[in-house]
Amino acid sequence: MEGQVESNERYYRRRAVEERMAAQRAVTETARAWHSKLAQDFAERAVACTAVICTTAAAING
Numbered sequence: 001m002e003g004q005v006e007s008n009e010r011y012y013r014r015r016a017v018e019e020r021m022a023a024q025r026a027v028t029e030t031a032r033a034w035h036s037k038l039a040q041d042f043a044e045r046a047v048a049c050t051a052v053i054c055t056t057a058a059a060i061n062g
Contacts, residue, residue, distance in 0.1 A: 008049050012043070012045040019042060020039040023039060
């Protein structure tokens, strides 16, 4: 993927998955909770990016 830039949406989705996996591997409840919160935050950002993309496309095409 040299020379290509990852989109914000793809980055946020990837990070959400990574944080969910980290939460599953976490040894302490504190770490598990922190990784779960980060996963949720990244997932929300990915959804927001998708909404912006869809809204923008609708405005352009509509």
